[in-house]
Amino acid sequence: MKSVNTIFCADILDFIDDPAVAGDKAHRYFKQGALVVENGRVAKLGYEKDIMAELSSQDTLAQYHVRRYDNQIIMPGMIDTHIHLPQIEMIGAYGEQLLTWLTEYAFPTEEKFSDEEYASGISNIFLDELLKNGTTTALVFCTVHPQSVNAFFTAAQQRHLRMIAGKVMMDTNCPDELSDTPSSSYQDSKLLIEKWHNTDRLHYAVTPRFAPTSSPEQLVQCQKLLEEYPDVYLHTHLAENHNECEWVKSLYPEATDYLGVYENSGLVRKRSVFAHGIHLSERELDCLAHHQGAISHCPTSNLFLGSGLFNLKACEQHKVNVGMGTDVGAGTSFSLLQTASEAYKIQQLRDEKFSAFKGLYLATLGGARALDLEGTIGNFNQGCEADFIVIDNNATPFLNFRLSHTKTLHEKLFTLMMLGDDRCIKETFILGQSVYQRDLPCDSNQVEECC
Template sequence: MTLQDTRGVRAIRASILHFLADPAQCGEAATEYFEDGVLLVADGKVAAIGPAEALLSGLPEAVELIDRRGMLLMPGFIDTHIHYPQTDIIASHGAQLLDWLNTYTFPAERRFEDVAVAREVAGFFCDELLRNGTTTAMCFATVHPQSVDAIFEAAAERNMCMLAGKVMMDRNAPDFLTDTAESGYAQSKALIERWHGQGRALYAVTPRFAPTSTERQLELAGRLLDEHPGVYLQSHVAENRDEVAWVAELFPWARSYLDVYDRFGLLRPNAIYAHCIHLDVADRERMAKSGTAMSFCPTSNLFLGSGLFDLEAAAAFGVRVGLATDVGGGTSFSMLQTLNEAYKVAQMAGQNLSPFQAFYLATLGSARSLYLDQRLGNLEPGRDADFVLFDLAATPLMARRMEKTSTLAERLFALMMLGDDRAVSESHVAGVCRYARCHA
């Protein structure tokens, strides 16, 4: 290995795991694991990865070596659906989806007309992501343009890759949170021009969900996508049975809830829809054919009593699937705890989520759902150096359980069932440590 300039180059020694493909399709060949490995980082990118024995022997003396043996290094988690304005209503009791919106969400989002509130919450939100090992997120802001500025500013301060957008919502919501089809279009267009592609910021056109947008607003959302290639779209679909019935009343001409979006050109690559529970065969076929992705939100689906995501059906049709916490309907910022609940959702559906498939979903699978897998999701050379170090003995129970494991699969499963933010020792963004847990 030859490095022309060793300034700013670092080598991290640890056990290293990442995925080269989907374990459900490629089996063991999908996984690359080094029990004693080295990750070489230069200029915010992965320069090399491999066994310590091979890489250390050719390492220039000037390169800083960070010894984290005993830790497990993995790519940073990618959360494909989360609401940063709902940070302060997480763990609010007693509602299903439509009641949740009216009782908790809408009053909370009203506060974001105040830019000081938006900035304070955005900063806390980004720090909480990093504390839980999440280095990239796709998130909703509110209807207020300043809420979008606040989350992109907070992410930029930490150099995080953030996908976000202004909520578009011109009906069936309180007057203090609605825009119009035209104002939503104009404000979104201005935000795209200000933020998309600036640093690591990526813009997502964000109609909240079909019931809160008129046909005109959905039409203009499609126009924004056509006018700005590379921009994303995020929304919700088929989360709750009452919601599905409401959509049928509002759009009687549509074959299904998903078909509403399809009629306005909102199914395409770079479009991702949260939940996707109450879908039929035609819906799944259409998502696969159009390149549209699903966001699997197990903790919120259980918390709000929405239903069980069908992971096997999505795989059977070849739909891209990412993992998401969906805070604040979701109950934890921790992707480890989200995997814990994902396993249980699969069990309830008579399916089995292996630990390798689970961690793939939270990393490379989520990157693929966002069409970012050439930049994020694994640790191949040239990728952005976003990674996390896990302490597998972070709690007495974890330490005791790990002593009884004999395989990597057992250790990963114990990590996702017993782990939470305490298991995250460090989070690195573009090669820079942005969070380090105090072990005092």
């Protein structure tokens, strides 16, 4: 990817802490700001007038290309901490809750990924949709088939993306066509880790689907992989649905609780990300905090499947890192703006507040913290990789009209969070280079040439 030193001039927003901890000091906002990108990384951030004056005094301004986005907002690229590659063709499937939804819709769709050519085609559509929606990093479930991981990572590598993914491990309570064994799941995962983990901007996640579909023997193999490769991720589901929780109790009666199944297998640790976590006890929250595990909050999916209302305040009180996930295809949108809108509604139903600052924090720095990538992505601190988006305040006539009646920064951001979607993403940048422009459709295989 070609690198050009560039100054991006716009209104600029990012976060340096959780608003629940730091309040108004959690975010930085530069009205008429400037973001300086050198060699794909953030070099400077501040007000345009100050940065231009500094570079002029150093007689270096001529070395930079200047791009202007007047009256628009530049933010860090959004981070989706839980999403399923194979489920995009059945997104929005009607009428079921989690366990029936899996057997009726998810599993039959995932069987198609034994075909690597098919998996490659879906991977390209999937990544195009992420970039279109302003998502520049994601933690991704593939399928039980190693070829699904190879197809996904190949497509992500071609786009120079920072992505995390893994082969599903599933040896019980699932269709024969999607079942592996403890031994084969270990061997397949090991080969994929050796091939892809820390290759360019790619990372591997050991991925047992959830406790009901992994035998104790398979969870032992998961632990073995984490011990052999300490910097890989663990990605699974946790306490999403009441019936699921009861099923786990019956399958693992010796475990203290649902998280205890993973804890007993040594899977609760830093870089362990558990999707949902709706129905957690105080003990489980304490355990997550103690072991530095993280939760991916998936509000759209939780509402769509009728799973429950996530207790964000309890996670804040226990100091559990939380990111946000779309959980496509139980989630019904790739947009983390729309996902944050649903998160607001969940907290309303819990009689709790959920500000735009909190929503955008969860979609950026909160996601980076959940993935143990703070300092690499998630904000515009010096040295961070320059993955970012341009949000168009004039994306639609009605949005422009509504924003014209806002008076404060929070009111403006809240309006964008509640009414925004992919149309608000004017442009997406990876390592300082444009890879998606809303008004310039791109061939997914010719991103650099087109953009």
